[in-house]
Amino acid sequence: MFENLSERLERSFKILKGQGKITEINVAETLKDVRKALLDADVNYKTAKSFTDEVKDKALGMNVLTAIKPNELMVKIVHDELAALMGGEHAEINLKGSPSVILMSGLQGSGKTTFSGKLANMFKSKRGRHPLLVACDVYRPAAIEQLKTLGGQINVPVYTEEDNNNPVQIAENAIKHAKKNGNDIVIIDTAGRLAVDEQMMTEIANIKKAVSPHEILFVVDSMTGQDAVNTAKAFNDRLDFDGVVLTKLDGDTRGGAAISIRSVVNKPIKFVGIGEKLDAIDVFYPKRMADRILGMGDIVSLVEKAQEQYDEAEARKLSKKIAKNQFGFDDFYKQIQQIKKMGNLKDLAAMIPGVGKAIKDVDIDDKAFVGIEAIIQSMTPYERSNPHVLNGSRKARIQKGSGRDIQEINRLIKQFEAMQKMMKTVQNQGLKQAFKKRR
Amino acid sequence: MAFFNFFSKKDKEVLDSGLTKTKTSIFDKISRAISGKSKVDEEILDNIEEALISSDVGVNTTLKIIERLEQRIARDKYVSTEELHSILNQEIVALLAEQPQQNSSFENISSKPYIILVVGVNGVGKTTTIGKLANRFKKAGQKVYLGAADTFRAAAIEQLTVWGQRVDAPVIKHKMGADPASVVFDTLSSAKANDADVIIIDTAGRLHNKVNLMNELTKIRGVITKIYPDIEPEVLLVLDGSTGQNAYEQARQFSQATQVTALAMTKLDGTARGGVVIGISDQMQIPVKYIGLGEGIDDLQVFNREEFVKSLFDNN
Numbered sequence: 001m002f003e004n005l006s007e008r009l010e011r012s013f014k015i016l017k018g019q020g021k022i023t024e025i026n027v028a029e030t031l032k033d034v035r036k037a038l039l040d041a042d043v044n045y046k047t048a049k050s051f052t053d054e055v056k057d058k059a060l061g062m063n064v065l066t067a068i069k070p071n072e073l074m075v076k077i078v079h080d081e082l083a084a085l086m087g088g089e090h091a092e093i094n095l096k097g098s099p100s101v102i103l104m105s106g107l108q109g110s111g112k113t114t115f116s117g118k119l120a121n122m123f124k125s126k127r128g129r130h131p132l133l134v135a136c137d138v139y140r141p142a143a144i145e146q147l148k149t150l151g152g153q154i155n156v157p158v159y160t161e162e163d164n165n166n167p168v169q170i171a172e173n174a175i176k177h178a179k180k181n182g183n184d185i186v187i188i189d190t191a192g193r194l195a196v197d198e199q200m201m202t203e204i205a206n207i208k209k210a211v212s213p214h215e216i217l218f219v220v221d222s223m224t225g226q227d228a229v230n231t232a233k234a235f236n237d238r239l240d241f242d243g244v245v246l247t248k249l250d251g252d253t254r255g256g257a258a259i260s261i262r263s264v265v266n267k268p269i270k271f272v273g274i275g276e277k278l279d280a281i282d283v284f285y286p287k288r289m290a291d292r293i294l295g296m297g298d299i300v301s302l303v304e305k306a307q308e309q310y311d312e313a314e315a316r317k318l319s320k321k322i323a324k325n326q327f328g329f330d331d332f333y334k335q336i337q338q339i340k341k342m343g344n345l346k347d348l349a350a351m352i353p354g355v356g357k358a359i360k361d362v363d364i365d366d367k368a369f370v371g372i373e374a375i376i377q378s379m380t381p382y383e384r385s386n387p388h389v390l391n392g393s394r395k396a397r398i399q400k401g402s403g404r405d406i407q408e409i410n411r412l413i414k415q416f417e418a419m420q421k422m423m424k425t426v427q428n429q430g431l432k433q434a435f436k437k438r439r
Numbered sequence: 440m441a442f443f444n445f446f447s448k449k450d451k452e453v454l455d456s457g458l459t460k461t462k463t464s465i466f467d468k469i470s471r472a473i474s475g476k477s478k479v480d481e482e483i484l485d486n487i488e489e490a491l492i493s494s495d496v497g498v499n500t501t502l503k504i505i506e507r508l509e510q511r512i513a514r515d516k517y518v519s520t521e522e523l524h525s526i527l528n529q530e531i532v533a534l535l536a537e538q539p540q541q542n543s544s545f546e547n548i549s550s551k552p553y554i555i556l557v558v559g560v561n562g563v564g565k566t567t568t569i570g571k572l573a574n575r576f577k578k579a580g581q582k583v584y585l586g587a588a589d590t591f592r593a594a595a596i597e598q599l600t601v602w603g604q605r606v607d608a609p610v611i612k613h614k615m616g617a618d619p620a621s622v623v624f625d626t627l628s629s630a631k632a633n634d635a636d637v638i639i640i641d642t643a644g645r646l647h648n649k650v651n652l653m654n655e656l657t658k659i660r661g662v663i664t665k666i667y668p669d670i671e672p673e674v675l676l677v678l679d680g681s682t683g684q685n686a687y688e689q690a691r692q693f694s695q696a697t698q699v700t701a702l703a704m705t706k707l708d709g710t711a712r713g714g715v716v717i718g719i720s721d722q723m724q725i726p727v728k729y730i731g732l733g734e735g736i737d738d739l740q741v742f743n744r745e746e747f748v749k750s751l752f753d754n755n
Contacts, residue, residue: 036498042683045493108706108734109562109679113593139734141570141601142594149593149615194709221562225495225683227711234710248561251646253685276561276591340650 027056030074041254041293044229047263055081079290086258087286091243091268094215099132099178101186101211105204105235106219108192111247113143115219115273116189117150118281123185124156125279132183133158134174136167136207137191147189154278157183167191168206175211188213195234205238216241217270220257222249228257229264236265243270246284250274254293322423329384332416333376336369374402375412387416483520484508487527494714495683500721504530528748534721535744548581550670552630554638554663558656558693559677561644564705566595568677568731569639570602571739577606581636586626587612588619588659589643599641605736609633619643619655620662627666647692660697675728677703678719681711690719705731708738 031052038048059077094100102119104112116133123129133151135158137143144160151158159174171188178186190207193200208216218241220228235241244265246258249272258269269284314334321327376384378401383390390398390413399406484505491501507530512518518526555572557565569585576583585603587610589595596612603610611626623640630638642659645652663672676699678686693699702720704713707730716727727742 039492039498040684042495042685045489107681107709109564111562140598142598145597146592146594153593194706196709221679221681223560223679223682223685225681225711225715226493227495227681227709230710231681248646250648251560251685252648252688253683257683 024060027059027074031056034074034078037294038256038259041256041295042223042225042228042260043256043293044226044260044263047229047260051081051085051259051263075294079294082259082290082293083286086262086269086284086289091270093270094242095185097214099175099184099186100215101175101188101213102215102217103188103204103208103211103213103239104190104217104219105239105241106192107194107221107231108140110192110219110221111245111273112192112219113137113146113150113189114276114278115217115245115247115271115281116147116187117154117156117278118273119271120151120156120185120187121154121278122281124154129185130183131156131185131187132174132178132181134171134186134188135160136170136188138165138167138170139191143191150278157181167203168210171207171211195231201234201238208239215243217243217245218267219245219247220261222246222255222257222272223251223253224257226260228260232261232265236267241265241267243268245269245271245273247273250280254295255289256293258289259293325420325424326385327420327423329376329379329387329416330381332419333373333384336372340369371402371404371408372412375404375409378402387413387420483523491714494712496714497684497687497718500534500718503721504534528745531717531748532744534717535747536720536724536726537744548576548637552584552635552638552667552670554627554640554667554670554672556640556642556660556663556672556674556697557677558642558674558697558699559644560646560679560689561592563644563677563679563682564731565589565644565677566598566602566641567734568675568703568705568729568739569599569641570606571731571736572729573602573608573637573639574606574736575739576637577608582634583608583637583639584626584630584633584635585610586623586638586640588622588626589641590615590617590619590622591643595641595643620658623659623662624666627663631666647689647696653692653696656693656696671700673701674699675701675703676725677705678713678716680704680706680713680731681709682715684715686715687719687722690723690725694723694725699725701726701728703727703729703731704742708732 034055035048035052038051039045043051055078058081059074093102104116106112120131120133123131133147133156135144135147137147144162148158148160159170159177161170161173164170167190174188175186177183188207188211190204191200193204195201216239218232218235218239220232224231232244244258244261244267246255246269249255261267262269272282272284274280274282318327318331318335321331375398378398379390383394383398395406395409398409402409487508488501488505491504492498496504504527508523508526511526511530557569559565566589573583573585583606585599585608587596587599589599590613593615596615600610600612609629611622611629613622613625619642626638626640640659640663642656643652645656647653660672660674663670674693674697676690676693678689682689690699690702702716702725704716704727707713713730719725720727727744727747730740730742730747732738732740
């Protein structure tokens with residue numbers, strides 16, 4: 001995978017150590033690395049270039065604080081500039097008008113329909129509004145059906161005209177319908193279209209003309225590459241949209257498209273999509289995005305990932321067991337499965353700031369658990385909950401069953417006992433005390 | 440040239456018109472740099488670099504291509520700008536993995552039944568690609584069965600059903616929320632009983648970093664092997680032509696879960712260029728088989744390396 005920007009900068013600054021001021025030479029050196037990092041993150045070629053030029057002006061002549069290494073300062077400048085570029089004041093969605101009309105636009109497969117559902121769900125459940133979803137994608141097979149299903153899941157009405165293939169009319173009729181039925185927000189889902197498709201672009205421009213939406217959102221896949229600028233510009237030229245929605249951010253893309261779009265159309269990113277469930281919607285955090293683009297470790301995502309897999313009931317049970325000194329191999333096994341669910345170990349560790357670099361060359365084997373699992377699975381249920389009964393003959397049987405050698409089994413039991421003791425101490429004295437004692 | 444026979448004239452026209460944006464853009468830049476010069480210099484190489492990166496080829500692959508170009512220039516001592524195009528062409532073509540049977544057509548199926556498992560992240564165009572694929576096979580006189588194993592996304596089953604009706608192929612389906620592996624099992628059983636030639640299985644879009652969902656795919660792949668132990672299924676990874684460098688991770692993770700055997704690139708009729716596929720094909724040695732150039736039933740073509748690269752740089 002991509003190298004962390006700070007690591008790269010560290011390398012290029014090595015030759016220039018001992019300098020108190022950022023000079024022309026070391027800036028030129030490092031900016032090359034910054035640019036490569038941005039390009040790897042799918043920031044547009046031209047945007048990356050102009051961005052690094054700006055950073056250069058900012059960085060030149062800056063005094064390096066004694067405590068900070070030049071490379072760290074450089075990373076900080078780049079990071080802050082990126083966050084500033086994407087940020088500005090937080091822009092709310094415009095809900096004037098009754099009903100307020102929101103028009104969705106974007107390429108095929110960017111996630112308009114799913115996002116329309118999320119938006120409707122948010123207004124209904126969090127703000128007590130009465131949204132109406134409108135199905136204006138009359139082209140893609142079953143697109144109307146898809147919106148109807150989503151509406152059904154969140155209990156939001158969906159306006160459709162199955163036999164009408166004129167989206168402009170459908171949109172107009174939907175607003176009349178909303179007025180009659182007391183819907184105070186109308187969300188119009190449209191067909192995906194390519195910016196070069198003249199006919200389709202005219203169509204959406206006509207929908208805009210007909211219903212004068214209070215808010216036009218441009219929905220874009222966060223995995224989009226260099227083309228993001230062309231598409232965003234073309235849609236903005238035609239629609240003058242109000243905000244951007246960045247979808248599929250629950251993937252592992254760096255998401256450089258966010259910067260590219262911001263730099264060509266200067267419209268705020270208002271929402272992000274972070275999952276397929278209908279409550280997986282969030283506002284946009286420029287700082288987190290800057291971290292992500294630069295690959296600087298993302299502790300927030302790590303916590304979120306852990307929470308996603310965390311089963312509260314299970315955890316409560318576990319803590320009871322520990323208190324009663326009943327923590328057994330079964331529970332240990334369950335914990336391993338939880339960790340495994342969170343994903344690739346090395347990727348996980350890399351999310352912790354600073355760790356990415358430390359483990360860069362360490363080969364973390366994802367199969368590290370295989371041996372442990374085999375050994376535990378070769379134990380009887382009784383042995384698992386009563387580890388102290390494991391004697392020589394039992395161990396010999398486990399050895400045969402698991403195909404691991406006896407040293408490995410002994411090591412596991414030893415580690416397990418140490419863990420049990422540790423847990424007991426933590427339970428009794430609190431975490432701080434336990435660590436003190438160990439030291 | 441030999442490979443020209445492969446594309447019918449009409450196909451070539453569709454490909455050309457679909458890739459026009461790419462063509463003019465890259466070519467314009469390079470020819471602007473070239474105009475008035477007789478020798479390749481730094482500025483020309485810089486322009487090639489910009490053109491390639493702007494096409495999502497990626498920094499590393501771009502550097503690799505430029506490096507090879509420079510070597511050629513150094514070796515041949517003098518390279519005129521006219522020769523540059525053909526060298527660039529050759530170098531990029533060389534990076535794209537060769538198909539086992541290059542120039543084999545779609546309709547040349549390698550096993551009976553020929554099983555295609557279609558995978559990819561959300562919204563890349565899996566179902567649409569399947570509809571178009573099924574159409575190609577039907578036209579060639581094959582008996583096609585479709586399996587609706589995307590039981591997750593709202594109306595995905597209905598979408599595939601519409602395509603099944605369009606191309607007149609039976610669609611095996613369960614209700615939304617059903618176990619996808621059991622849909623696959625039923626599809627294969629039904630296809631087997633009815634002596635189908637081609638089986639295409641649609642799966643739910645999933646982001647490659649979701650471990651549970653990827654495990655589900657591995658399980659589906661396992662079901663196929665269980666029913667047809669002797670058949671090596673085609674696992675087709677569909678990539679969105681507008682996706683950037685994340686496509687590498689997609690290819691890597693999906694390969695790990697399902698042993699991807701072929702790639703399809705969609706949405707190449709827009710302004711996106713799909714250059715990322717060059718690096719993926721090079722590093723992972725997975726051939727690109729199909730490209731999608733629109734939403735129409737006939738807008739799917741067999742990928743041809745020379746034609747793809749040629750279309751990027753052609754000057755006519």
